[in-house]
Amino acid sequence: MLSYSKNEVPDNYICLECGKTNCKLFREYDWSRTVKLLCVNCVDGKQGVVVENSNDGIENARRSGKVWYMAAIPYDNNLGYWEYGESPDEAVGWWCRLPDKADEAVEFTEIGVPDSYRCGKCGATNCKLWRNPKGYMSPFCSRCITSTLGMNTDEIDENGTIQNPRYQSLGARTDKIGPYIPAIPNLAGTAYWKYTAAPPHRVKWWKKLRTNRLHPQELFFR
Numbered sequence: 001m002l003s004y005s006k007n008e009v010p011d012n013y014i015c016l017e018c019g020k021t022n023c024k025l026f027r028e029y030d031w032s033r034t035v036k037l038l039c040v041n042c043v044d045g046k047q048g049v050v051v052e053n054s055n056d057g058i059e060n061a062r063r064s065g066k067v068w069y070m071a072a073i074p075y076d077n078n079l080g081y082w083e084y085g086e087s088p089d090e091a092v093g094w095w096c097r098l099p100d101k102a103d104e105a106v107e108f109t110e111i112g113v114p115d116s117y118r119c120g121k122c123g124a125t126n127c128k129l130w131r132n133p134k135g136y137m138s139p140f141c142s143r144c145i146t147s148t149l150g151m152n153t154d155e156i157d158e159n160g161t162i163q164n165p166r167y168q169s170l171g172a173r174t175d176k177i178g179p180y181i182p183a184i185p186n187l188a189g190t191a192y193w194k195y196t197a198a199p200p201h202r203v204k205w206w207k208k209l210r211t212n213r214l215h216p217q218e219l220f221f222r
């Protein structure tokens, strides 16, 4: 459940064009009922955008020709968006408190590593982790995984990929190491995205993490 009073921002509240999050987003409503979220900057980059105010003077809608962009205010179960003008006051308040401009917002790639994001075996953090998709288990670092699987640590490159064993002759690479898939957490660090289901920005975040991390003890003895 999304808590409006805690200023929580849903994981998928991301501008489709520039990937910014934690800022006011508008939704481009088309009648096919798909919802495209866009930040203020990306909406204002459209041709001839006119800003519209709500009755209480909030700039909650924009239009460019026939296309309307209205405040994207998710339901508290995040399964949809309020119809224009029908969102309850606390939901409107939530939206109004978000920063206007995407430049003030934080991109997920700039967000640090959640506290809980540690290797379940050696405690390494600030590095890429992988997880076993079956059941709930802590994620592991590249070193612990390669030693478990009897592989060489160097086989994993900076992008966190190895040569795909199934397409070796084609030189294809994969980020799946044995049974382990990239552990890409949600913003709060409480759950992981399913394999290949993480949004591009999360994948970028994961790729930016270091692949190899010295074990904390080794760091100590260096």
Ligand SMILES: [Zn+2]
Pocket (backbone or CB within 6 Å): 015, 016, 017, 018, 019, 020, 038, 039, 040, 041, 042, 043, 102
């Ligand atoms: Zn944008």
Ligand SMILES: [Zn+2]
Pocket (backbone or CB within 6 Å): 119, 120, 121, 122, 123, 124, 140, 141, 142, 143, 144, 145
């Ligand atoms: Zn480890």
